[in-house]
Amino acid sequence: MFIHIGNDHVIQSKDVIAILDYNLISSSSIMEEMITEWAVKKKVLGPMAEAKSVMITKEIIYYSQLSVSTLKKRASMISTISKLDDYSDEIKDEELDEE
8 A cells, every 4th residue: 555645755555664753853863874874875855844754664764744643644544444345346246146
């Protein structure tokens, strides 16, 4: 499944490692160092000036204008949708039986 994280970015939910509040980045020297290294490799995307959250994936770090809670809701919606049973084949079979 995919998650729209803002700024015209859509990522696969299976690639998400962490969703962090942007303000927490400055309180961790390890996080700052990691983001700096990834930025040098051109693996950081999104507007840092307007960021509310940081999404870390397997390949890229994204700055998002969306809050952590919004991204969490989107991710859990996808999780809920993926757990729903798919009855489309049964409906097709019933329609064929009626004909």
